Amino acid sequence: MxxxxxxxxxxxxxxxxxxxxxxxxxxxxxxxxxxAAAAPLGGYCKQVQEEVKRLSLAGVEFDIRALYFxxxxxxxxxxxxxxxxxxxxxxxxxxxxxxxxxxxxxxSLTALERMSPSLVSIDEKTN
Numbered sequence: 001m002x003x004x005x006x007x008x009x010x011x012x013x014x015x016x017x018x019x020x021x022x023x024x025x026x027x028x029x030x031x032x033x034x035x036a037a038a039a040p041l042g043g044y045c046k047q048v049q050e051e052v053k054r055l056s057l058a059g060v061e062f063d064i065r066a067l068y069f070x071x072x073x074x075x076x077x078x079x080x081x082x083x084x085x086x087x088x089x090x091x092x093x094x095x096x097x098x099x100x101x102x103x104x105x106x107x108s109l110t111a112l113e114r115m116s117p118s119l120v121s122i123d124e125k126t127n
Contacts, residue, residue, distance in 0.1 A: 005054070006047045009040050016044055024059040025051065030066040038073035045081035052085060052092050059093040065125060066099075070108055078109075082116050094119050100126035 004025070009016040014037035015030040025048065033041065048060060062078070064070070085092050096112070098105035106124055113120045 004051065006044065006051055009044060011036065011040065013037070014040065016040070018048075020055075023055070023057050024061065025055075025057055026061045026063060028063040028066065031068070033064075033067055033070035033074040035071065035073060038071065038077065041074050042077040042080065045077045046084075049081055049084045049088075052090055053088060057092055059095060061095045061097060063097040064099075064105055064109075065097060065102075067105070068102075070105070075108065075112070078112055079115070082112060082120060086116060086119060092119070093121070096120070096122045098122060098124050100124045 004018060004020045006018050008018060011031075013032045013034070015028075017028040017030070019026045019028075027048070029041075031037070051057065052060060082094060085094065094116075096105075096109050098109065100106075106122055109122050113122050
């Protein structure tokens with residue numbers, strides 16, 4: 001397994017910070033997932049899908065606890081990522097970590113979990 005080929009992304013209002021831990025990739029999202037974030041997130045998810053295949057990753061975790069808004073275009077990027085992983089037959093767990101104090105996060109992601117319960121899970125943290 002060689003090094004990670006996705007870099008961090010930082011804009012004025014949105015950030016993506018990856019870190020590789022063995023066969024698991026953790027991606028921390030920060031800021032506002034609005035229209036300005038949709039294109040960077042969509043492209044990033046495509047790159048991560050390639051990395052899942054290249055590195056035979058067992059899991060990808062999206063930590064959205066520091067994300068204060070997520071619009072439908074950003075959700076679509078996650079849907080495309082999940083569908084791409086599934087279509088390629090990759091056995092990769094996709095986990096979303098949410099902030100229990102921000103109830104909208106879980107509500108927004110529940111459809112993703114229902115869409116693909118064998119791949120997607122939501123872990124709500126309260127700290």
